[in-house]
Amino acid sequence: MNNWPAKWRRIRALTLKETRQVLRDPSSIAIGIVFPLMMILLFGYGLSLDVSRVSVAVVDEDASTDSAALVGAFRLSPYFRVTVADSMAEAKRMLDRKVDGVLSIPSDFTRRWHLGEAEVQILVNGMDANEARIMQAYAQGPIAQWSAARAGSDALISAGPVIVTDRMWFNENNNSHYFLVPGLIVLVMTIIGAFLTAMVVAREWERGTLEALFVTPVRAGEFLVSKLLPYFGLGMIGFLLCLTAGQFLFHVPLRGSLFLLCLASMIYLMVALGIGLLISTLVKSQFLASQLAMLLTFLPAMMLSGFLYDLRSMPAFIQGITYALPARYAVALMQTLYLAGNVGSVVWLNLGVLAAMATVLMVLTRLATRKQLS
Amino acid sequence: MTTPASSPALRLDAVCKSFCRETGESVLALDNISFSVGKGELAALVGPDGAGKTTLLRLLTGLMKSDRGIVSVLEIDAAKDPQAIQSRVAYMPQKFGLYDDLTVQENLDLYADLHGITAEEKRRQFADLMEMTGLDPFQKRLAGKLSGGMKQKLGLACTLVRTPELLLLDEPTVGVDPLSRRELWEIIRRLVKDGMTVLMSSSFLDEAEGCERVLVLNEGKELAEGPPAEVRNMALGRTFLAQPPQGMKARDFQAQLLAEPDVIDAVPEGGQVRLVSQARSGGSQSTTLARTTARATPARFEDGFMVLLDQAGGAKQTYTEAVQPEKPLGDSRHESVVEVRNLVRHFGKFVAVDHVSFSVKRGEIFGLLGPNGAGKTTTFRMLCGLLPASEGTLTIAGTDVRRNRASARQHLGYVAQKFSLYGQLTVGENLDFFARAYGLGGEKKRERIAWAISQFKLEPFILLPSAQLPGGYKQRLAMAAALLHRPEILFLDEPTSGADPFARREFWQRITSLAAHGVTVIVTTHLMAEAEYCDRAAILDNGKVLAQGTPAELRAHASGPAGHSATMEDAFIAIVLEGRGKPAAKPGAAQS
Helix, strand or coil: CCCHHHHHHHHHHHHHHHHHHHHHCHHHHHHHHHHHHHHHHHHHHHCCCCCCCEEEEEEECCCCHHHHHHHHHHHHCCCEEEEECCCHHHHHHHHHHCCCEEEEECCCHHHHHHCCCCCCEEEECCCCHHHHHHHHHHHHHHHHHHHHHHHHHCCCCCCCCCCCCCCCCCCCCCCHHHHHHHHHHHHHHHHHHHHHHHHHHHHHHHHCHHHHHHCCCCCHHHHHHHHHHHHHHHHHHHHHHHHHHHHHHCCCCCCCCHHHHHHHHHHHHHHHHHHHHHHHHHHCCHHHHHHHHHHHHHHHHHHCCCCCCCHHHCCHHHHHHHCCCHHHHHHHHHHHHHHHCCCHHHHHHHHHHHHHHHHHHHHHHHHHCCCCCC | CCCCCCCCCEEEEEEEEEEECCCCCEEEEEEEEEEEECCCCEEEEECCCCCCHHHHHHHHHCCCCCCEEEEEECCEECCCCHHHHHHHEEEECCCCCCCCCCEHHHHHHHHHHHCCCCHHHHHHHHHHHHHHHCCHHHCCCEHHHCCHHHHHHHHHHHHCCCCCCEEEEECCCCCCCHHHHHHHHHHHHHHHHCCCEEEEEECCHHHHHCCCEEEEEECCEEEEEECHHHHHHHHCCCEEEECCCCCCCHHHHHHHHHHCCCEEEEEEECCEEEEEECCCCCCCCCHHHHCCCEEECCCCHHHHHHHHHHHCCCCCCCCCCCCCCCCCCCCHHHCEEEEEEEEEEEECCEEEEEEEEEEEECCCEEEEECCCCCCHHHHHHHHCCCCCCCEEEEEECCEECCCCHHHHHCCEEEECCCCCCCCCCEHHHHHHHHHHHCCCCHHHHHHHHHHHHHHCCCHHHCCCEHHHCCHHHHHHHHHHHHHCCCCCEEEEECCCCCCCHHHHHHHHHHHHHHHHCCCEEEEEECCHHHHCCCCEEEEEECCEEEEEECHHHHHCCCCCCCCCCCCHHHHHHHHHHHHCCCCCCCCCCCCC
């Protein structure tokens, strides 16, 4: 009974059937292809945690060469777009809508600078606290640059102020795409793997197609393999979309090996598929399965994986929970491979955990799938 | 009873199976059942809903395990090696698992690959199956787009891609029109002739008549086992055809007869009433019967079945109470309440309804009969104002439906094919909702809901979510909801599809009573025996009315086998085939 040619033929036939269903079902194409594309574009262009080209109004009441040099430093900075305002009153009016901040150089600027106590005023629109804070920090750059230049050219002032230079490791430009793209891969895999497959077995239970299918030579294992293959393919397409977008759209550097990145994605995809199939096999209702998949996989992958929010800033209790979430390991793995490179200790530990999870889930799903009705 | 001498194709020995309901109580679905079917036999499982037919088939396929007893199929123990059985038998479940998003050909290919048949076998078998099922022109069509009868045939074809040793069919003819039903039977009979063993379940008792062996089940218990003639003989000498008294409709007379304690069963048939009496000929006869002439008629399987159930103590249920008068009839008997003239409906280039005309008088029961896809449901939807008509006139209770849908709807109640109930709402909440939807409120609403609950005996279920109602009660609730606003006209779309003989009799009892009190009823059905309850009926095919008239007039279209009058089913098939320009096949072929 257990002859392999017949077994392969059954698996092939079921996989073909499943693939046809995927291709003909607009909703699985929507989730499998359109959704990753949307996520890439949304996260890539819509959601950026950076502030760039901040428009700032400059009120130069000093109108000296020194103040003009400071304004020039702001003009040269890639983070600011400078508009000149004639008076403070006008600048404040602009703050309402046109500009995000105001740089005010008082009339006694040059005089006081020679005394070593020069001050400039920066007004920031605090409506978006995050942006305001970032802008405040950015403003230090041109000012420091200017004061360094002045210090160098003016031998009279020997002891200039100490300049702190930050260097951001792994993400030198502090570009949020750098950590969003690796996380996006995890999110897309979660949706395709868990959310889509959560419905596939439940759908067969609901439509009664399993009862006829089970009274054939098909074995439960063959049935499961045929469910995995097409969605694995779909998941890898999603992965490739993210990879391509990361390389060519957002120019995220890939410092680790491509091979390891692919391997990590495949293993995480198996985990996601395992969760989806297990849910589907156990609940036997499409609606319930999709709700469960949403709650157990997608939302945690978004909130608790380190994709958007730093895990270390969470309460210890929540941090504890994240250790049970496969997405946590996957995000750590992807971010490391992308931004740090093949850091052996991190990569192998996370890969190992994911592989173990995938194995356990597959075994559980196989045990839960019985050719029985009750 | 006799067991075949050679080793049987399947055997059950003292099998028990129980289930746990959600409420925790245990239900005995099969109680000590022993049954066997010999190789090459055609056997049937018959019984009302909940008799245990599906459970028995699932035990045979190894999809369920028995609690006690031995289930052996092709000499394999189902408890020990279900996979071996599943690899060798073919099984068509009630809700056959076709993949709607695959084409006819793809569905067949899938099952061919699963069964591992060789390419050469496949070619030969496919040609055969295509010819047998008439699916050849539809190979590239998605299974989801096939009509009900076609789907059933495709389901059967999928189970037959490899000639199995044993074929198990669970109610293969439910929801299938008479024409397709006959075609399905021709296929089954051919398979048996070629040596296949077939076991099918059915709640259509006429189908058991053509089998070699039957097992009659009721509430998990075996009532009879053996050749169908044995069951039929239970009614020997007890079956009569009675002429209704002058001026009385057959269905009203039938209703009276059913109320008699010594009448086991009565159904209208060709303007007369066919009845099964408790006493054999010459014994005491009921007072109603004494008023008329009754002559003996040969017994059928269904009659014997009714006698069996009567002896088991559960046959005739108290479905004799009448629904109370709604509106005084007066002299309005002859006014026509539904007028349909040259009704047309296009869907793109497809003409679903093609110049259909009929009129129905107050208090009449009018049947719309026709194969799947004939345009019955489309006509209904236009009548209810759910779908705009392309052409023609539609008048309901004097209101032009095409101009004034809302006020036309006030006059009618509609029970859709799948009973539009809210499964998660309780029976009481459903009634409350529908009453409000019809604009009833306050005292009026309370009064109508109380009426519905008492008329349809829904009291015990008032707090049960309607999804959990037993089948027959869902239909009652759907009807109750449709009658809350006292409509003059009731539209029923295949209300008895899938119902067992008792549920069907009870349903018609209510309809008869409603009509007697002036409610006009338009109904579609696949069961031609039910057309006998109608005053008049129209037979539709491809959107056209092929014939219209009283059941007796329609029957006159077909001549029965020598000595017998044609059944309504014969007439239907003859009319449809004639309409399609095919020679009318010999009548009576659907049975025996």
